[in-house]
Amino acid sequence: MATDTAIASKFGLHGATAYTRLSHVDGQAGELVIRGFAAEELATKATYEEAAYLLWTDRLPGAAALDAFKHDLVRERRLPGATMALLRAAAQQAIEPMDALRMAVGTLTLRNEDEVAAATVAQRDGLAVVARFPVIVAAYWRMLRGLEPITPRADFDHATNYLYMLTGEAPSASRVRALETYLVALIDHALNASTFAARTIISTQSDLISAVTGAVGALKGALHGGAPGPALQTVLDISAQPNADAERFLRDKLARGERLMGFGHRDYKVRDPRTYVLSTAARQVYEAEGQIDVYQLAIEIEHIAVRLLAEYKPGRDLYANVEYYAGLLLHGVGLPAALFTPTFAIARSAGWVAHCLEQQQANRLMQPQSVYTGSLHRTWVPLQDRLSSLLPLE
Numbered sequence: 001m002a003t004d005t006a007i008a009s010k011f012g013l014h015g016a017t018a019y020t021r022l023s024h025v026d027g028q029a030g031e032l033v034i035r036g037f038a039a040e041e042l043a044t045k046a047t048y049e050e051a052a053y054l055l056w057t058d059r060l061p062g063a064a065a066l067d068a069f070k071h072d073l074v075r076e077r078r079l080p081g082a083t084m085a086l087l088r089a090a091a092q093q094a095i096e097p098m099d100a101l102r103m104a105v106g107t108l109t110l111r112n113e114d115e116v117a118a119a120t121v122a123q124r125d126g127l128a129v130v131a132r133f134p135v136i137v138a139a140y141w142r143m144l145r146g147l148e149p150i151t152p153r154a155d156f157d158h159a160t161n162y163l164y165m166l167t168g169e170a171p172s173a174s175r176v177r178a179l180e181t182y183l184v185a186l187i188d189h190a191l192n193a194s195t196f197a198a199r200t201i202i203s204t205q206s207d208l209i210s211a212v213t214g215a216v217g218a219l220k221g222a223l224h225g226g227a228p229g230p231a232l233q234t235v236l237d238i239s240a241q242p243n244a245d246a247e248r249f250l251r252d253k254l255a256r257g258e259r260l261m262g263f264g265h266r267d268y269k270v271r272d273p274r275t276y277v278l279s280t281a282a283r284q285v286y287e288a289e290g291q292i293d294v295y296q297l298a299i300e301i302e303h304i305a306v307r308l309l310a311e312y313k314p315g316r317d318l319y320a321n322v323e324y325y326a327g328l329l330l331h332g333v334g335l336p337a338a339l340f341t342p343t344f345a346i347a348r349s350a351g352w353v354a355h356c357l358e359q360q361q362a363n364r365l366m367q368p369q370s371v372y373t374g375s376l377h378r379t380w381v382p383l384q385d386r387l388s389s390l391l392p393l394e
């Protein structure tokens with residue numbers, strides 16, 4: 001029985017569960033395709049708005065369509081008073097940013113009186129999700145530190161505006177480009193855990209806000225979107241040592257049975273393709289910020305980690321995943337580690353919406369099967385005859 005449980009938990013819900021035209025992962029070849037484009041190409045060429053439009057419509061927008069789409073997003077940025085009140089209450093209790101985001105997503109059901117006209121409720125809510133995620137995260141981050149939120153600027157695009165709302169200063173072009181590369185590279189990734197959660201919820205004929213709330217909860221965990229902070233911390237801890245010995249540091253972790261965060265992936269058995277563009281973007285931003293030594297140390301640590309993982313976990317094919325370079329890049333862009341996972345949510349929000357819209361178009365209740373590994377044919381024992389009643393609950 002234990003073996004069955006081990007097998008079931010090892011493979012998880014790994015079979016095909018949905019048809020999708022949005023993105024495709026080839027874990028052996030190390031390829032991620034988003035709406036027919038290699039993710040690396042999109043990440044280096046598209047703005048976040050272009051990538052979101054592409055995901056939702058399967059078309060690259062012309063200039064007029066892109067302008068209209070950006071205009072709709074800008075109009076949706078304003079947070080209802082109730083959302084602000086909730087964030088202020090959360091800040092008073094120093095709630096974690098991902099939990100504050102998860103609570104605030106629920107308030108997106110509240111509408112502004114000048115809401116954007118959309119073909120369906122889900123499309124309207126999708127615009128609100130994508131437009132308001134960065135506003136929520138930036139406003140909350142400032143409230144947490146006793147600062148007043150900064151009003152979004154209508155002349156700033158999505159990535160620029162996010163950085164602006166965090167600091168109140170117009171960000172440098174290198175920081176914006178690095179962040180945009182990150183946001184587009186992570187916009188969608190087939191049926192990852194949080195997207196699966198969103199599709200499952202919407203498949204019950206629930207609503208998009210409920211689905212996205214569930215996705216935020218799924219993304220928060222350390223094995224999914226919670227990895228970049230700890231991954232970056234490894235680099236910072238090693239660089240803080242007087243005589244930095246990366247190999248000793250990583251060996252000690254592995255010997256203690258710890259996982260190296262930012263390495264390994266359920267799908268990729270080679271280096272995650274997104275690491276190439278994120279690594280290049282990170283290098284550019286660290287060069288621009290005059291901190292190339294941090295970047296170089298991270299590269300060195302990756303090589304040592306991959307070698308040690310092959311030694312300690314032979315045959316598991318463990319390589320750097322997207323989170324390793326995400327943490328490094330976001331640190332270079334000036335974001336605190338506490339905002340890494342919320343920023344991942346900002347990136348993935350358009351993907352969650354796209355999956356929900358796609359699920360609604362050809363819906364069938366998502367209900368994967370489980371493998372029963374419990375007992376069979378037990379005989380009921382009356383209460384007075386139960387000898388094992390003092391045994392603890394399993």
Ligand code: ACO
Pocket residue numbers: 010222223224225227258259260261262263264265266267309313316318321322323
């Ligand atoms: N460090 C050390 N060992 C590892 C690591 C790692 N990062 N990843 C996997 N392993 C080992 C496991 O201990 C296990 O060893 P065992 O066979 O001796 O028990 C084996 O490799 C297989 O691991 P699983 O957990 O079964 O593999 P799974 O496909 O379920 O896990 C996961 C994928 C969760 C990403 C895993 O590699 C991990 O925990 N990595 C660290 C966390 C991380 O970086 N998460 C971000 C993922 S990317 C994303 O979500 C966007």
